[in-house]
Amino acid sequence: MAEASTVRRLRIERGEDRVTATLDRPETRNAIDQTMIDELHALCAELEEDPRILILIGSGGIFASGADIAQLRDRRAQDARAGINTTAFRRIRALPMPVIAAVDGYALGGGAELAYAADIRIGTPGTRIGNPETGLGIIAAAGATWRLPQIVGEARAAELLLTGRQLSATEALAWGLLSSLHEPDDLLAAAHAIADRIAANDPLATRHTKTALLAPPDRHPEIELELQAELFESTEKHRRMTAFLERRSRR
Known part of the structure; x- marks a missing residue:
């Protein structure tokens, strides 16, 4: 049975192998x-200490409309250099276990950049995602300029960031920004279904796969070989492969 708790901006539901965090400022x-x-x-600190899958979703049919403009308007140069959103989103990206963003409705500006920090993004037919920052006199400085090209390619990232237009759900799916679409009432269940498949695998192998995925190009293939070497010595690898061979022999 999951333990539920409520905080001021996030509603958090904790389970044995996952945490669901709902952005809740309707x-x-x-x-x-x-x-x-x-x-x-604070949530990242918890998941760094006790690694679990993280599902991010918004309340009220909206993921996140962006950074709080009322606060953003009053921020100055020192605030920009502090990387307020950037630091949090980088920490989310670096979490040991996978992060799933379940995106319904608007994911704009900082909301889009939070989604970009996830390992897997799914949406609904009503998803709208984009970065309108230049229209507000700033740039998308919380990850979009380097994460978005990795996700959709340089040309498409440039178009999205320089025009500020919003992608529809079908466009985001075609561009690879979303991996699947679901009806709004089914979105959270779809995220949990992905989490179920991840949780069925060896947690250490999952963590090592994420480590390899996030490694810079100059660390490949050496990093895979070292991670694999550790896994080759694990008792869980032996147990899982033995079980596989036994199942096959019974067919």
């Missing part, structure tokens, strides 16, 4: 403010 369309960032840091 009065601002789940705009990301400093308090939400602080709570994301």
Whole structure:
């Protein structure tokens, strides 16, 4: 049985192998403010200590409409250099276990960048995703300029970031920004189904796969060989392969 708790900006449900965090500022369309960032840091600290799959979803049919403009307007150069959102999103990206973003409705600006930090993104037919920052006199500085080209390619990333237009769900799916679409009422269940498949695998192999995926190009293939060497010595690898061979022999 999962343990449920409520915090000011995030509603968190904790399970044995996963945590579901719901962005919950319906009065601002789940705009990301400093308090939400602080709570994301606290959640990351928990998941760094006790690694579990993380599912991110928004309340009220909206993922996150962006950073809180009322706060953003008053920030100055020193705030930009502090990387308020960037630091939290990088921490989410680096979590030991996979992160799934379940994106319904708007994921704009900082909301889009939070989604980009996830390992897997799924959406609904009503998903709208984009980065309108240049229209507000700033740039997308919380990960979009380097994560988006990795996801959709340089040309498409440039178009999205320089025009500020929003992608529809079908466009986002075609571009590879979303991996699947689901009806809104089925979105969270679809995220849990992905988490179920991940959780059925060896947690250490999953963590090592994420480590290899996030490694810079100059560390390949050496990093895979070292991670594989550790797994080759694990008792779980021996147990799982023995079980596989026994199942095959009974067919």
